[in-house]
Amino acid sequence: MALVDLSKQVALGIDIGGTNTKFGLVNHRGEILAKGSIKTDTHENVEDFIDELYQNIKPLIDEHCSDKQLDGIGVGAPNANYYRGTIEYAPNLKWKGVIPFAEMMTEKFGKPCKMTNDANAAALGEIMYGAARGMKDFIMITLGTGVGSGIVCGGKLIYGHDGFAGELGHTIVKPSGRKHWSTGSEGSLEAYASATGISITAKKMRAEFPDSMLNEYAEEDINAKTVHECALKGDPTAIEVFRYTGQKLGEALANFVMFSSPEAILLFGGVIKAGDFILKPTKLHMERNLLPIFRNKVRLVFSELDEADAAILGASALVWEM
Amino acid sequence: MALVDLSKQVALGIDIGGTNTKFGLVNHRGEILAKGSIKTDTHENVEDFIDELYQNIKPLIDEHCSDKQLDGIGVGAPNANYYRGTIEYAPNLKWKGVIPFAEMMTEKFGKPCKMTNDANAAALGEIMYGAARGMKDFIMITLGTGVGSGIVCGGKLIYGHDGFAGELGHTIVKPSGRKHWSTGSEGSLEAYASATGISITAKKMRAEFPDSMLNEYAEEDINAKTVHECALKGDPTAIEVFRYTGQKLGEALANFVMFSSPEAILLFGGVIKAGDFILKPTKLHMERNLLPIFRNKVRLVFSELDEADAAILGASALVWEM
Numbered sequence: 001m002a003l004v005d006l007s008k009q010v011a012l013g014i015d016i017g018g019t020n021t022k023f024g025l026v027n028h029r030g031e032i033l034a035k036g037s038i039k040t041d042t043h044e045n046v047e048d049f050i051d052e053l054y055q056n057i058k059p060l061i062d063e064h065c066s067d068k069q070l071d072g073i074g075v076g077a078p079n080a081n082y083y084r085g086t087i088e089y090a091p092n093l094k095w096k097g098v099i100p101f102a103e104m105m106t107e108k109f110g111k112p113c114k115m116t117n118d119a120n121a122a123a124l125g126e127i128m129y130g131a132a133r134g135m136k137d138f139i140m141i142t143l144g145t146g147v148g149s150g151i152v153c154g155g156k157l158i159y160g161h162d163g164f165a166g167e168l169g170h171t172i173v174k175p176s177g178r179k180h181w182s183t184g185s186e187g188s189l190e191a192y193a194s195a196t197g198i199s200i201t202a203k204k205m206r207a208e209f210p211d212s213m214l215n216e217y218a219e220e221d222i223n224a225k226t227v228h229e230c231a232l233k234g235d236p237t238a239i240e241v242f243r244y245t246g247q248k249l250g251e252a253l254a255n256f257v258m259f260s261s262p263e264a265i266l267l268f269g270g271v272i273k274a275g276d277f278i279l280k281p282t283k284l285h286m287e288r289n290l291l292p293i294f295r296n297k298v299r300l301v302f303s304e305l306d307e308a309d310a311a312i313l314g315a316s317a318l319v320w321e322m
Numbered sequence: 323m324a325l326v327d328l329s330k331q332v333a334l335g336i337d338i339g340g341t342n343t344k345f346g347l348v349n350h351r352g353e354i355l356a357k358g359s360i361k362t363d364t365h366e367n368v369e370d371f372i373d374e375l376y377q378n379i380k381p382l383i384d385e386h387c388s389d390k391q392l393d394g395i396g397v398g399a400p401n402a403n404y405y406r407g408t409i410e411y412a413p414n415l416k417w418k419g420v421i422p423f424a425e426m427m428t429e430k431f432g433k434p435c436k437m438t439n440d441a442n443a444a445a446l447g448e449i450m451y452g453a454a455r456g457m458k459d460f461i462m463i464t465l466g467t468g469v470g471s472g473i474v475c476g477g478k479l480i481y482g483h484d485g486f487a488g489e490l491g492h493t494i495v496k497p498s499g500r501k502h503w504s505t506g507s508e509g510s511l512e513a514y515a516s517a518t519g520i521s522i523t524a525k526k527m528r529a530e531f532p533d534s535m536l537n538e539y540a541e542e543d544i545n546a547k548t549v550h551e552c553a554l555k556g557d558p559t560a561i562e563v564f565r566y567t568g569q570k571l572g573e574a575l576a577n578f579v580m581f582s583s584p585e586a587i588l589l590f591g592g593v594i595k596a597g598d599f600i601l602k603p604t605k606l607h608m609e610r611n612l613l614p615i616f617r618n619k620v621r622l623v624f625s626e627l628d629e630a631d632a633a634i635l636g637a638s639a640l641v642w643e644m
Contacts, residue, residue: 079615089615137483151581153480153487160475160583161459162619170613171577174497183613255493259473259581261482291492291505293401293411297484 008068012057012111013316015118016040016077018092021049023057024309025064026316030129032309034060046095046104054108073105073113074318076121076311081163085115091182114318118142118311120157120166122303123150124321125314126266131304137262140303141168141253143271147190153260169194173252192248195224195270202227202241212237228274242277249278250285257286257294268303268310330390334379334433335638337440338362338399340414343371345379346631347386348638352451354631356382368417368426376430395427395435396640398443398633403485407437413504436640440464440633442479442488444625445472446643447636448588453626459584462625463490463575465593469512475582491516495574514570517546517592524549524563534559550596564599571600572607579612579620590625590632 006028014023017040024035036056043049061070079090085102087093105113116124123140126132132140136155142148147169151158158165169190170183177187181196191197202222206214213235217226230238253265271278283300290298305313328350336345339362346357358378365371383392401412407424409417427435438446445462448454454462458477464470469491473480480487491512492505499509503518513519524544528536535557539548552560575587593600605622612620627635 153475153482154478156476158475158582161585162583164615165475165581165583167580167613167616171580172573172611175495175573185611185613251494251497255577256581258489258493259487259578260480261484261487263483289494289507291489291507293486294489 009071010065010068011071011316011319012061012073012109013312013314013319014053014073014075015121015311015315016075016087016093017118017311018078021053022312023053024312024316025060025070026313027068028320030125030313032312033064035309035312036060041094044094046099046101049095050104050108057109070111072111072319073109074121074315075101075105075113075115076118076315076318077101077115078117079164080115080117082114082116082120082157082159083163085113087115114321116157116159116318117148117150117166118314119148120150120159121314121318122148122268122305122310123152123157123266123314124317125305125310126268126303127152128317128320129305129313130310131266131301132264135263137260138264138266139168139256139260139262140266140268141249142269143193143195143249143267144269145195147194151260152262158260168252168256171252171255173248189248189252193245193252193271198224198227198241198245198271201244202238205237205241205244209237214238214241224271224274228277231274231277239277242274243281245271246278246281246283247285250282250287251289253282253286253298253300254289257290257298261294262298264299264301266301266303268305269307272302331393332387332390333393333638333641334383334395334431335634335636335641336375336395336397337443337633337637338397338409338415339440339633340400343375344634345375346634346638347382347392348635349390350642352447352635354634355386357631357634358382363416366416368421368423371417372426372430379431392433394433394641395431396443396637397423397427397435397437398440398637398640399423399437400439401486402437402439404436404438404442404479404481405485407435409437436643438479438481438640439470439472439488440636441470442472442481443636443640444470444590444627444632445474445479445588445636446639447627447632448590448625449474450639450642451627451635452632453588453623454586457585459582460586460588461490461578461582461584462588462590463571464591465515465517465571465589466591467517469516473582474584480582490574490578493574493577495570511570511574515567515574515593520546520549520563520567520593523566524560527559527563527566531559536560536563546593546596550599553596553599561599564596565603567593568600568603569607572604572609573611575604575608575620575622576611579608579616583616584620586621586623588623588625590627591629594624 025033087099102113140150149168174187178191347355424435462472471490496509500513535552
């Protein structure tokens, strides 16, 4: 058996979002040797998208991998199926139906390709390079425009029988609660704990409290960031927005803990910038809803990965898993 | 390596309940060669309990295992810890604190002993001898006096970092809902979907509907069985009791599906005798709360194991897993 020189191995990590697609060449230490991005939504068909990806990435490979070995490609994408290497009926992408994306990438780049959804990729990134190093049982919750999740049990990501496990953002935290703007479900975690959910809560609450600083902003400027600014200035309504959000999140986390009993829950994404405003009520309501046997055991941890690079790192971690 | 004659192998399966403890010698085909039971709650200390177990089981071993090999002992018990072989702070047992039960059994019987909670054992029993043969991803829900669960992902039971994963009966399905008689939590699945929960619902509903047949019974005779009898006779209130229970159960199952994406959910226990009265609303509300990507994929299956023997079979399956 030939010895493998880890320092010579490189993975291509690609994160496909609804608007932008980011990519990077990553080594075993989680260093990004080169990176870039293209628009996702300008390509009506997926072949053209892959062509543009190739034209942008090939020069980076030539430049940075002459003395190294590109081992493979990892892709994080919405509705990606880990087992089949497909993107299936992704509501926020233009390519409809079932896209055999991994196969098409392998054909174009001549390298093996693995895929999973973006939150699963983020969880792998945390295992490989981040706060979950050495952990075997944890849950990753990404709190951004939406709420995603990656669940690791016994050191392995949970994919379920069909490759779609871990849609915790869509679990119902309040039956007959807030209607989701896209799925139509009522009372999902995402409807409350995403950045979108926070801005809905803030708009409702500022209408109830005319004295709130939140009323100094135009409707379109009400978002997690501006609510945070008001909370920092001591606005009770803004603080209540995060308290309410944290309550819903904490109640959901308690249910997740009683499912898989993780040692930690990792929180990631724009929403966590609110810090203790959201973390403290989240922890309170998580603990309050847990059976005693689970209490004061589960750490709530903020991700250590740089938000701008986490998606690329996570996708690249799929390659090392191969 | 010596060949193993499977037909000669026997496992001792023990199921410890709050009142009774059942045990049986089980072969690889799931046939119970001999069985018996003793009282659990007459023994203030666990040593006496194990002594009585041994006095009852030893003669069975001598009689049935003279030409066979007793491979080990599997125990299903409340609050059993799979990793540590302990029973920890079980609220419905007299033995307080952390009991090193597996170690004590091995000392007494001279055989290796593994433990898990009763619902996990039931899930193993279904894999080995029941409706889950060949399944790699499923969730077992036991609907009895309480609600228990065993979660299998990728062919393995989920134990979590501490051995206590899978307490789905205690997940909250209705925030600030019905107070649990024992844990004090508000709105747990067990508070609605257990036999105890059903009788609470029935007592509330019969008070609201004076015409209901349920009013012909004495307070202490209102239970899942009598409600079922009234439902069979067409009593709308009794039917509504199961519909409401099924709704709460279905909403909970939808959340579980979006967690681990199982191919099936196995239902087991006294409550399922209500058949379609509970199954149909359960399925309806499960499907209604699922993301489209999960709909019409998950089978709801009733257990195939005989209820009287399932606990022993499940516990014995721990031995074959060793």
